[in-house]
Amino acid sequence: MRNFKEQLNQELDAFVPPMSEKIKRQPIVTQTPDGGKRKESRLHRGKFGLLKYLVACSVAAAIMIGVILGVQFMPAVAPQAFGVVTLEINPAVTFLIDKENKVMKISALNTDADILLADETFYDSLTKIPVERAAKLFTEKAEKAGYLTDGKTVNLSVVAEEEKVSNDLLSACKSELNAYLENTSVNAALNALIVDVGALSEKLDVSANGFSDLVKRANELPTYSFEREIKDLNKDDLSEKYRENVSHGIYKELMEKLLTEAYERATLVNDIVKANDDIKGHGKKPGQEGGFGGDLLDDGFWEIKDKHPDDKEWDADFKGKMDEMQRLLDEYGNRFGEKPESHLELEIEKIAYSRIFPVLDVVQVWLNDFSNLVFDVVVDEILLMLPDDFAGVTEELKSVQNAGMPATKEEYIAQTKELYRLYAQYISESAGARG
Amino acid sequence: MDKRELDKCMIKVARGDETAFETLYAQTRRGIYAFIYSYLKNGEDTEDIMQEVYIRVRQNAYRYKAGTDARAWMFQIAKNLALNALKQRNRFAPLEWAEKPVHTRLHGELLDMMERTLDEEEYRIIILHVLWGYKHREIAEQLSLPTGTVTSKYKRAVDKIKKEWEDDNA
Numbered sequence: 173m174r175n176f177k178e179q180l181n182q183e184l185d186a187f188v189p190p191m192s193e194k195i196k197r198q199p200i201v202t203q204t205p206d207g208g209k210r211k212e213s214r215l216h217r218g219k220f221g222l223l224k225y226l227v228a229c230s231v232a233a234a235i236m237i238g239v240i241l242g243v244q245f246m247p248a249v250a251p252q253a254f255g256v257v258t259l260e261i262n263p264a265v266t267f268l269i270d271k272e273n274k275v276m277k278i279s280a281l282n283t284d285a286d287i288l289l290a291d292e293t294f295y296d297s298l299t300k301i302p303v304e305r306a307a308k309l310f311t312e313k314a315e316k317a318g319y320l321t322d323g324k325t326v327n328l329s330v331v332a333e334e335e336k337v338s339n340d341l342l343s344a345c346k347s348e349l350n351a352y353l354e355n356t357s358v359n360a361a362l363n364a365l366i367v368d369v370g371a372l373s374e375k376l377d378v379s380a381n382g383f384s385d386l387v388k389r390a391n392e393l394p395t396y397s398f399e400r401e402i403k404d405l406n407k408d409d410l411s412e413k414y415r416e417n418v419s420h421g422i423y424k425e426l427m428e429k430l431l432t433e434a435y436e437r438a439t440l441v442n443d444i445v446k447a448n449d450d451i452k453g454h455g456k457k458p459g460q461e462g463g464f465g466g467d468l469l470d471d472g473f474w475e476i477k478d479k480h481p482d483d484k485e486w487d488a489d490f491k492g493k494m495d496e497m498q499r500l501l502d503e504y505g506n507r508f509g510e511k512p513e514s515h516l517e518l519e520i521e522k523i524a525y526s527r528i529f530p531v532l533d534v535v536q537v538w539l540n541d542f543s544n545l546v547f548d549v550v551v552d553e554i555l556l557m558l559p560d561d562f563a564g565v566t567e568e569l570k571s572v573q574n575a576g577m578p579a580t581k582e583e584y585i586a587q588t589k590e591l592y593r594l595y596a597q598y599i600s601e602s603a604g605a606r607g
Numbered sequence: 608m609d610k611r612e613l614d615k616c617m618i619k620v621a622r623g624d625e626t627a628f629e630t631l632y633a634q635t636r637r638g639i640y641a642f643i644y645s646y647l648k649n650g651e652d653t654e655d656i657m658q659e660v661y662i663r664v665r666q667n668a669y670r671y672k673a674g675t676d677a678r679a680w681m682f683q684i685a686k687n688l689a690l691n692a693l694k695q696r697n698r699f700a701p702l703e704w705a706e707k708p709v710h711t712r713l714h715g716e717l718l719d720m721m722e723r724t725l726d727e728e729e730y731r732i733i734i735l736h737v738l739w740g741y742k743h744r745e746i747a748e749q750l751s752l753p754t755g756t757v758t759s760k761y762k763r764a765v766d767k768i769k770k771e772w773e774d775d776n777a
Contacts (some may be wrong), residue, residue, distance in 0.1 A: 176717070177737050183715025184637040187650055191632050192658055198665045202623045549737075549765050556742070574609050574740055 176410065176549065178577055186599045205340035253387040255332035255341050258375050259307050259312050261324065263288055266376060267303050269389050273341060275299050279393035281376070286311045287422070288313050290592035295395070303341065304348035311337075311352060316600045320358050328364040331372045338366045340408045398588055402581055410584055411577045416586050423572075426595050427554050430565070433508075434558055435532060438525035440504050445522055447497045448472040448515070454490055473497045524559035532557075565594045609740065610676060617677040632661060635678075638738040639685055645731045646689035646715040656692055660685045678739060682749055724771045729764035732757060 253276060254268035261287035268277040278298055280286045286381065289295045294313060298306040314320045328345050332338040346364045353360055373380040376393065380386035394400060398417060405413055452472040471478075476494065483491060505511035512518040551573055558566050572591055578584040613634070619627035639660055643652045663684050671680055721730055731750060735741040743761060747754040 179715075180641075180719050181637055182738060183718050184641060186715065188636050188640045189654055189657075191629070191661070195632075195658060195661045195665070200620060200623045200628065200665045200668060202621065202669050363616070448768045552736070 181486055253391065254334075255303075255330065255337055256372055256376075256386060256390050257303050257307070257331075257341060257345065258329045258372065259310060259329075260327040260329075260375070261311065261319055263319060264375075265289070266309060266390060266393065267298075267306060268387070269303050269341065273302050273304075273337075273344065275301060275303050276389065278306070278442065279376075279390070279395055280397045282397055283417075283422075284319060286398055286452055286588075287592040287596045288317060289395065290589045291596055292593075302344065304344040307345050308348045308352045311349060313600075315356060315358055317596060318599060320356075320360055321358045324358070324360045326353070326360060326362050328362065329367045329372055329375060330365070331367055331369060331383070331386065336528040342366055395583070396589070399585060402584055405581075407579060410579075410581065414578055414584055414588070418591055423551070424597050426565075426569075426591070426598060427551060429598065430490055430558060430563060431532075434525065434528055434562065436510055437504075438528045440500065440507070441518070441521045441525050444497070444500045444504065444512070444518060445494065447500055450520065451493050451497060453489075454493060473501075474514050563598055565598050568594055610678060613675065613677040617668060617671050617680075618673050620664070621671055628665065631664070635681060638734065639681060641734045641738060642682060642731065643685050643689045645727060646686070646693060647735060652660045652692060656685070659688050663688070678741075679745075679749060720768060720771050720775070724767040725764050728752070729760050729767070732761050733764050733768075736761060 175548065204391065238319060253268045253269070255273070257267045257279070259265050259267070260281075262282065264281040265285045266279050267275045268279075270276050275298055278295065280289050288310070298309060311320065311326060320326070326349060326481045328342075328349065330338055330341045330345070332341060342364055346362065349362050349364070353362055369380055369383055369386050373386055373389070376386075376390060378386070378389035378393075380389050385498055401417070402410060403412060408498060449472070452470070473494065480486075483494070501511045553567075555566055555570050555573065561567055568590065572587055573593075575583070575587055578587050613631070616627050616631050616634075620631055636657070638656050640653060643656050643660070644650070647653050647656065660681065664681065667684075671677065721733065725733065728750065732746055735746045736743075737748060741749065743757045744754050746752075746761075747757045750757070752760075
């Protein structure tokens, strides 16, 4: 079954009428500057309707005149490339190199590369720099995102028209990448080779006769591998593809990760609240040996740290409670990047995550027993229960969700990129915070 | 179209922009139709009232206050017209949810399922949430219900649809 909202819209289309003549005949009533009413005629198709028309005509005329006079508006040929380099970790990318061995263009060869390159700032940082540096930066990004793990091999393939260029490229890349891999905590190897045009054509999944042809094909590759998949799709196939690849692929995966993190965080918040209540309770027992009789200790742990910091005042039992609280707070900070610094902050965290538990079982069942019918509902529920700006992605995810199914290839590309970017952002930054 | 975009569109309509009105119609027609249908339960009557809603929008867009909620504004018009139509009709022969003549009912796999399994409020809540992107609190304001009631009815509605779907496909 299709997406719930899509199906509902499609079924309603059979009944909902187009705009009737009766509606069109009703003039739009506007307000005059003095507050009176004025009926607009249908010829006024917008405040700047006539102006837009005149501008469009002028531009069209200018283009025609330019063509007649032989003025070129576009460059005749793309800048010449001198080398092609592929880097396969998974993810896999290809770099097109200029005569100074600098990167002219990067293309993703698979989905995982699409995910990393969806961050446009990162993409831009890889261009116009020496290819060996770009390769190192890409490998570093892949490692942070969890793609480069122990035992993996980084495969680099180089092709250039001149042998000397190939040798220089290979040498520079090997040097840079080996230095990087030696200094990283991951135990991974490098396999770098000069290959022939046929081998590289196969990696790019193109058919090329000779180096010039290979460069042309590499230049024609879209930035993202998914753009190749949607090239010949019509609108209905586009929606189906988006559903398969994106909304039921990467989006679902991201939802599951967010849900898992939110649950872990909520559970730990609960443990911290209980530990702090224990401490507060200890303080409320007057006359207790080693306790703080008479003190209300509303803030618990933080109040003790502030008013009774000398642990010689604490008995063994109380010290145990304080140590446990410190351990839980440190765990929270290590896993989620920041810990509550006061009772008030703890209460805020508690309220933020209180929505999760009542609906968690239901949502987990839905995610596990996944069907198209409930996809939108599941996503809505998860986004509703998470605190605003959870993991830095929820507000943007809501925008993608509200955008609905893309209707054009441009929308498909934009929405898919945005989801990939958010996914990469989450797994890199959240993983970093968790250590 | 989200709340902000709809607001911008309505402001343009208020200035007499026909293109903006065409966009408004295209983006809101299904949601308005489904909403009215939840009251009238009859396709022909729903069409008439829906037409009237958009005529009223054209007549009164200049009264719309920028930055408020264009969706809620349109829903209020739709609801008032639908309830008036019901009052007119109920003087003669009120139709129960399950008793309406088949030829005036909406047909479709999902629409049939929703009519079979949901009560009126659940149906309306699903329409507002799925087609209009309303949050539960907004639905509660729109339907004059407590937020908790909307949340629990919504969950019940989704569970019903899910179960019905699974049973149909078993």
